[in-house]
Amino acid sequence: MAKVNKLSYEFLKGLWDQNPILKQILGMCPTLAVTVSVINGIAMALATTFVLVFSSFLISIIRKLIPNQVRIASFIVVIATFVTVVDYVMRALFPEMSKLLGPFIPLIVVNCIILGRAEGFASKNNPFRSLLDALGMGTGFLISLLVLSSIRELLSSGTILGFQILPKGTPQLLVMILPAGAFITLGLLFGAANLYTLVRERKEKEVIITKYINT
Amino acid sequence: MKTIIQMVVVLTVISIISAIALSEISSWANPKIAQNRAKETEKAIFRVQPKAKSYKKINQSGLELFQVFDENNKPLGYVLTYEGNGFQGKIRLIVGLNDSLNVISRVEILEQVETPGLGNKITEEPFLKQFENLLTIPEIEWVKGSKPTKPNQIQTITAATISSKSVVQILNEGISKLKDLKQKGLL
Numbered sequence: 001m002a003k004v005n006k007l008s009y010e011f012l013k014g015l016w017d018q019n020p021i022l023k024q025i026l027g028m029c030p031t032l033a034v035t036v037s038v039i040n041g042i043a044m045a046l047a048t049t050f051v052l053v054f055s056s057f058l059i060s061i062i063r064k065l066i067p068n069q070v071r072i073a074s075f076i077v078v079i080a081t082f083v084t085v086v087d088y089v090m091r092a093l094f095p096e097m098s099k100l101l102g103p104f105i106p107l108i109v110v111n112c113i114i115l116g117r118a119e120g121f122a123s124k125n126n127p128f129r130s131l132l133d134a135l136g137m138g139t140g141f142l143i144s145l146l147v148l149s150s151i152r153e154l155l156s157s158g159t160i161l162g163f164q165i166l167p168k169g170t171p172q173l174l175v176m177i178l179p180a181g182a183f184i185t186l187g188l189l190f191g192a193a194n195l196y197t198l199v200r201e202r203k204e205k206e207v208i209i210t211k212y213i214n215t
Numbered sequence: 216m217k218t219i220i221q222m223v224v225v226l227t228v229i230s231i232i233s234a235i236a237l238s239e240i241s242s243w244a245n246p247k248i249a250q251n252r253a254k255e256t257e258k259a260i261f262r263v264q265p266k267a268k269s270y271k272k273i274n275q276s277g278l279e280l281f282q283v284f285d286e287n288n289k290p291l292g293y294v295l296t297y298e299g300n301g302f303q304g305k306i307r308l309i310v311g312l313n314d315s316l317n318v319i320s321r322v323e324i325l326e327q328v329e330t331p332g333l334g335n336k337i338t339e340e341p342f343l344k345q346f347e348n349l350l351t352i353p354e355i356e357w358v359k360g361s362k363p364t365k366p367n368q369i370q371t372i373t374a375a376t377i378s379s380k381s382v383v384q385i386l387n388e389g390i391s392k393l394k395d396l397k398q399k400g401l402l
Binding site: 033034035036037040065066067069070073074077078080081084085088089091092093095103106174177178 | 226229230233236237255332373
């Protein structure tokens, strides 16, 4: 695994190899709760990415000052402060956007992607790498939420981002808007992601075996 | 011993910095937020009383209450903002009523933190439309899963019954306070 230490990999690993939703199974609570419509998914992912980038960067800067025993408490204080600051600034300067995102902001504090990256990455790596890692994880989160919310919005109301996609009169599955629909869709997505990884690994193995036999 | 002191010092310093940052932000943002809120309320007054041309604030028992007038300065009715508990937190709404407080002209939700995608449908038109020209006597009622049959009933949103019920409860509470004031001749 030579690519592990490359700088570009710090960003790219969040997109698939260590995708926070599909591979690390982090941040399930907001994922299941907000993906009823695509616009909600995008809003949540952007707000989370914003907090993730800033808290990862800051935690990485002060990582050497924090004693091991109180690291989690320190991270939480930093993250909660950022979330509150974002909330206040948005309510003061962009009341319209705040109305749209309002209910999501407090949810970010408990999003374990942020604490997970602070603990798993930012506390062990330099600020620049942490920044790339946070951006990558945020993008991976955005992609997963987009896929999940598109499926749910399409099946529950026949629209994507409010535009009619399926012909009017197509039966609408109310279950997709309810928590059960979220679990079912997410489970199938996990299955698809694992199947893809499995098939790819098997192909790689076959290539190695045929090479070995040929020599 | 050294680590214990370090632990205490680091955590205290981080908390102090965080507290200073938050109190600074809050004292900077709060007046702006209040301003936004007042502006929004003013806009909402004319949305829930579409025929109104001017309004006057009424200071009565701590309520945020306005009397509205038409173009001939004839009183049209009242606008009340009122808040109460929803499913997850406070719901703040604004309601327009006629002069005798028995018909609603329109309701709008000003602030809410209901579940995105489910409870927050109370801010959407299909739900709010039900309140237009709704009777408030004896009080507003809700029905679940079927179309309303009486002129004082609304239908709750599927999968968001509690949020829908909360809106009805908040309205009933606010309106009954107004009716009390009216009876005492204070309005």
